Structure formats: structure tokens, C-alpha cells
Amino acid sequence: MSNPYNTGLDRNPANYQPLTPLGFLERAALVFPDHTAIVHGTLRRSYAAFYTRSRQLASALAQAGMGRGDTVSALLANTPAMLECHYGVPMSGAVLHAMNTRLDAAIIAFQLDHAMSRLVIVDAEFLPLLNEALGLAAVSPTVVVYDDPEYDGPRTPTDATDYETFLASGNPDFAWLRPEDEWDAIAISYTSGTTGDPKGVVTHHRGAYLLAQGNALTASMAKHAVYLWTLPMFHCNGWCFPWSLSAIIGTHVCLRQVRAEPIWAALAEEKVTHLCGAPIVMSLIIQAPDTVKRALTHDVQFFTAAAPPPEKLLAEMKDAGFDVTHLYGLTETYGPAVVNDWHSDWSDLPPAKQARLKSRQGVRYLPLEGLDVLDPDTMQPVPRDGQTMGEVMFRGNVVMKGYFRNPKATDEAFRGGWFHSGDLGVVHPDGYIQLKDRSKDIIISGGENISSIEVEEVLYRHRAVAVAAVVAMPHDKWGETPCAFVELAPGHHADQDGLRDWCRAYLAHYKVPGRFVFGRVPRTSTGKIQKFSLRDKARALEDA
Structure with missing residues (x-):
């Protein structure tokens, strides 16, 4: 039996619009045009200016040939330009590819090629890195350089277009493009690639719209909340917070470092x-x-x-x-x-x-x-x-x-x-x-599963331990045994015997690390511990 509520009640422009977080900025600029949207050093930028500049960026990108389905890459710090990219790039119909600024040139080249990037907006600080990557890449994207006033380091000479010049070429009244379908891609972000080549995660307007609002609800963000950018915006598009803040007409406080x-x-x-x-x-x-x-x-x-x-x-x-x-x-x-x-x-x-x-x-x-x-x-x-x-x-x-x-x-x-x-x-x-x-970090010792997190939690309770990471080390008898890498807190001391006794007091004997290695624990640019690197070190220690 057909559903009578579906008969003659069709979608039309009056009752259906594809969901997109881009409209959050449009509304914020309409309702609170003078409210401070962005703080960056001495810069104070209103929502009206933020919206205008984002539309100009979209217009300039369209004039440069960017359109639906094209990839625009961004190699930027947490700056106003990165916020503008989160709106201006998808407003042109293109897909935003925010790159980790701490990757090496080979990985950046891989991403540019895999994403088929047609244009890159790069911070002046990272221009040498991009140039090295482009020397390895197959694609030859247009390069636009953002010269952040808060950057006080060396500049590499270039004939690439300046970001502000590029922006000024755009129409401030540009009729930006809504997605044709809310499931259209809004961004592509690459995984860390610790088990092979990085994978390109494609996200859509609908999901970004929903999670951006979910952030505000989950974080109990009141209207005009003030958000500090300690999280890299290249990391999962800043967890969608670049869009969340417009929904609650909040203020972005940018932080370059x-x-x-x-x-x-x-x-x-x-x-x-x-x-x-x-x-x-x-x-x-x-x-x-x-x-x-x-x-x-x-x-x-x-x-x-x-x-x-x-x-x-x-x-x-x-x-x-x-x-x-x-x-x-x-x-x-x-x-x-x-x-x-x-x-x-x-x-x-x-x-x-x-x-x-x-x-x-x-x-x-x-x-x-x-x-x-x-x-x-x-x-x-x-x-x-x-x-x-x-x-x-x-x-x-x-x-x-x-x-x-x-x-x-x-x-x-x-x-x-x-x-x-x-x-x-x-x-x-x-x-x-x-x-x-x-799943790849579980330690199997003598047929018993050992959770590395459980062992790490015990180590973190020790007052001398600042950072702890536990991985599997090969063992002739048991197959694998835990190996603990430990970074001590400033002003504190601990040795292998002391930490081993500490673990024995809280863990089953087979879960106690067989070896403790002291020193700085390597992390990714987003603060995650590089366990793949530690596993290599643990294997090397066993082979030594």
C-alpha cells in the first residue's frame, strides 16, 4: 500500500534546500554584521567582513576555473585565511583539501596527486615545503601565497600570486554556489597512512552541517562563545568547528603557534x-x-x-x-x-x-x-x-x-x-x-590479549610519568611482551626497577612490561603518539 502522505506532496524550492554549513556564515553576517568573528594578533574582523572576503575568495576561485568537484588544497597555519578557505572554497563548488603542515614533501606530493589538486593556497612559511613537494608531484596546480602579518620568519622569493591580490580580484557580491545535493563533497582529508599510503576521506555538506551543530550542542556553546584555535584546522577540518562558530555567532581566536x-x-x-x-x-x-x-x-x-x-x-x-x-x-x-x-x-x-x-x-x-x-x-x-x-x-x-x-x-x-x-x-x-x-596495537603474549591502554593507564598514575606508550616487543618464548616508552615529568626521576614494581602492584604479571625505554616519546603534529615508530624501535631493541 502506498503512503498517502507522499502523494502530490513533492520537494520544491519552497520546502527543500540541501543542507550546508556555508549558510551559517551568511546568517551570522546578516544578523550580527558588526560582531567580531576573527581575532588574529591585532586584527579584529567582523562577520560582515568575514562573509564578504569568503565570497570574494569563492569568486576569485571561480574566475581561476575552479568549479564543482575540483580540488583546492590549503597548506596553512591556524590563520584567518584558513577560516576563509573553509567557506570560500566550497562556496565556489570546489572541495577543500586542508593539508598537515608538518608532513614531509613526499607525502604532500602524494596527496596533491591523489586529490588531483588544481590550486594551492600556501602560507609563506610553508612555501619551501610546497615547492619541494611540487618537484615530486605529477600535478601542476596554480599557487597562491598567503603572507600572514603574524609570521616573522624568512620569506622565499616567488612569482606566485599574492593571496590578498587574488582575493581582491573576486566579486564581494558573488552569488555563491549551494551544493546541488547535500551529499556532495565539501572536503577531503587524508589519514595518517601508518599502514600504507594515506587514504582520502571524503566528507559531505550534510555531515558537516550536522556535526557543526552537534559540536555546539555537545560543548554547550552559548551564543557569542569565544574559541581558541589550539587544534590544527587541517585536522579533520578542525573537527568542524570552523563552521560551528558561525552557527552560534562566536569569535575565532587564531593562534599561529x-x-x-x-x-x-x-x-x-x-x-x-x-x-x-x-x-x-x-x-x-x-x-x-x-x-x-x-x-x-x-x-x-x-x-x-x-x-x-x-x-x-x-x-x-x-x-x-x-x-x-x-x-x-x-x-x-x-x-x-x-x-x-x-x-x-x-x-x-x-x-x-x-x-x-x-x-x-x-x-x-x-x-x-x-x-x-x-x-x-x-x-x-x-x-x-x-x-x-x-x-x-x-x-x-x-x-x-x-x-x-x-x-x-x-x-x-x-x-x-x-x-x-x-x-x-x-x-x-x-x-x-x-x-x-x-586492533593492530593489541599485544598477544602467550595467547593472552594485553591492552596497551590498560598498561599505559597504570603508568600514568605514577607521579614521575609525563607520557607513556606501550607497544609489542617480540619475545622468543611468549611471542610478544609489552615494551614501555616513558617520558618523565620535569624534576622527577624513575628507573626500570621502580616502574616495574609499580606495574606489578596493579597489573597481572604477564601484563608488566618486559622493558622500559626512557626518552622523548614521538608524536604526530596533532599530538598522537607514533606507535608505528615505537613498534619499529621495540623490534630493533629485541634484535640488538
Whole structure:
């Protein structure tokens, strides 16, 4: 039987428009044209100017031949130009490819070729890197150079077009393009490529629209919130916050470099209400000299999405005026799509218990339709016992379109009608999920599975441990055994015997690391620990 409510009630321009976050900026400029949208050093830019410049960028790109489906790459720091790219590039119909500024030239060349980039907007600081990459790439994109006034380093001579000149050539009244379909691509972001070539994650206007609003709801962002850019905008498009801030007519405080002094200055002087980052950013804030720290007159929301912060770091952040919330997600889910939603009565629990609760990844964002931990073979949910491990899986409108030009990887990622994250986790009786490891990071010793995260959590409780990372080391008898890489906190000391005794007090004997290696623990540009590098080091240590 046909549905009578569908008869003669069709979509038309009056009742249907494809969803896109680009309209958030248009509305902000219409309703609050004079409100400060962007702060960058001495620069203060209103929403009216932000919208006008974004339209000019879209117009200039269109005049340069960019259109629907073309790729425009950006190799930029957290600057106003990067914010303008998040609007101006898709307003032209093109797809934004924000590149990690800390990658080497070979990887950048791979991305430019794979994404078929036709134009690159590059910060003057990174022009030598881009030139090296272009020497390796097959594509020959047009280059536009952004000369940031806050950059005080050397400039490379170039005959490429200047960003401001390029922008000025555009029409400030340009009739920007809405997507023809809300499932049209808005951006492509590349995975880290630790197990092969990076994969191009394609995201769409609908998902960006939904997650941008989901951020505002999840982060309890009031109208005119002030957001500090400690999270790289090239990382999952800044978790969609470039679009979130326009939805709530907030203020972007740009930060070219993540350093303690400008962070504390912005917190105090700009009255920052929200910021995001890995635990290393928290450590940077807390370990700043007293001469740099400022007394905060308001609470600041800090969102972290890497390894669970140590209990002592959470306590120090709380004392300094920060409320830390743990998030979880992947490039394939537009950034975080899971939140450790805090219950008010949990705040009455002892600090150690609170820290254990905060270490859980949590429950799904409002825009995410499905989140579960499933047996990857049977695709059935694991018991809600906090013990049985399975693979964390997602489904819904904030899951990527797929991997660009990689149907095999796309089909595998979506096997069984769920997005397979590759993360192993458990579900607690209250429905909150908790990660136990990446599938490739699980340590199998004598047939027993060892969660590297569990061992790391024990190490983080030791007052001398600032950073801990545990990987598998080959073992003649047991196959594998844990190897711990440890970065000590300033002014503290620990040795192998002391840390081994500490672990024995909290872990089963087979989970205790067989070796401890002291020194700086390598991280990616977004603060994630480079476990692939540590696994190589562990194998080398065993072979030595």
C-alpha cells in the first residue's frame, strides 16, 4: 500500500534546500554584521567582513576555473585565511583539501596527486615545503601565497600570486554556489597512512552541517562563545568547528603557534570559553611558568580526543579553571562523534573514580545515529559487561562518503552496514564505551590479549610519568611482551626497577612490561603518539 502522505506532496524550492554549513556564515553576517568573528594578533574582523572576503575568495576561485568537484588544497597555519578557505572554497563548488603542515614533501606530493589538486593556497612559511613537494608531484596546480602579518620568519622569493591580490580580484557580491545535493563533497582529508599510503576521506555538506551543530550542542556553546584555535584546522577540518562558530555567532581566536604564553594571554584577554587539543596541550598549559600563567575569572571548557588524560593532569586542569571533557572519533566521522557526557552526581565521587570515568570515551553525539561495539566476525553486539572486547563501529549521517579513488578500502570499511573503526573497546553496563586498543596495537603474549591502554593507564598514575606508550616487543618464548616508552615529568626521576614494581602492584604479571625505554616519546603534529615508530624501535631493541 502506498503512503498517502507522499502523494502530490513533492520537494520544491519552497520546502527543500540541501543542507550546508556555508549558510551559517551568511546568517551570522546578516544578523550580527558588526560582531567580531576573527581575532588574529591585532586584527579584529567582523562577520560582515568575514562573509564578504569568503565570497570574494569563492569568486576569485571561480574566475581561476575552479568549479564543482575540483580540488583546492590549503597548506596553512591556524590563520584567518584558513577560516576563509573553509567557506570560500566550497562556496565556489570546489572541495577543500586542508593539508598537515608538518608532513614531509613526499607525502604532500602524494596527496596533491591523489586529490588531483588544481590550486594551492600556501602560507609563506610553508612555501619551501610546497615547492619541494611540487618537484615530486605529477600535478601542476596554480599557487597562491598567503603572507600572514603574524609570521616573522624568512620569506622565499616567488612569482606566485599574492593571496590578498587574488582575493581582491573576486566579486564581494558573488552569488555563491549551494551544493546541488547535500551529499556532495565539501572536503577531503587524508589519514595518517601508518599502514600504507594515506587514504582520502571524503566528507559531505550534510555531515558537516550536522556535526557543526552537534559540536555546539555537545560543548554547550552559548551564543557569542569565544574559541581558541589550539587544534590544527587541517585536522579533520578542525573537527568542524570552523563552521560551528558561525552557527552560534562566536569569535575565532587564531593562534599561529601553540605556545603557552599566547594561550594564557588569549584565555585572559579574549575571555576564551572553549578550546580543543591533545593531552600534550594541557601539559603545555599547566607546566607554563607562573610568570606566564594568568588568573582566570571564568570557567574554560577544554575538549580532548586523544589518550585519556592522567588523573593528576585532570586535577591540575580543574584547579586552574578548566573543565575537561573526553571526546572520541576519527577522520572518517568528521572528527569527534562520541562524548563522555558527564553526570552531575559523578562530580561527588573521589578524584580517582572521577578520573576512571573521564577515561571512558562515552556515548554518541546527537547527530550520530548508531554507535556500538560489535564482534567483527558475527557483527553482533558484545555483552555490556565492561570486559568483553569487540570493534567500535559507527553508522549515520556523520560518517564519511568513503575513501576517494579507493573502492576496496571503502567496501572493507563499510562491511556489514557499519563503519569499522579498527578500534577495540568494551561497553559498560551504563552504555558508555571505552577503548582498549587499536586492533593492530593489541599485544598477544602467550595467547593472552594485553591492552596497551590498560598498561599505559597504570603508568600514568605514577607521579614521575609525563607520557607513556606501550607497544609489542617480540619475545622468543611468549611471542610478544609489552615494551614501555616513558617520558618523565620535569624534576622527577624513575628507573626500570621502580616502574616495574609499580606495574606489578596493579597489573597481572604477564601484563608488566618486559622493558622500559626512557626518552622523548614521538608524536604526530596533532599530538598522537607514533606507535608505528615505537613498534619499529621495540623490534630493533629485541634484535640488538
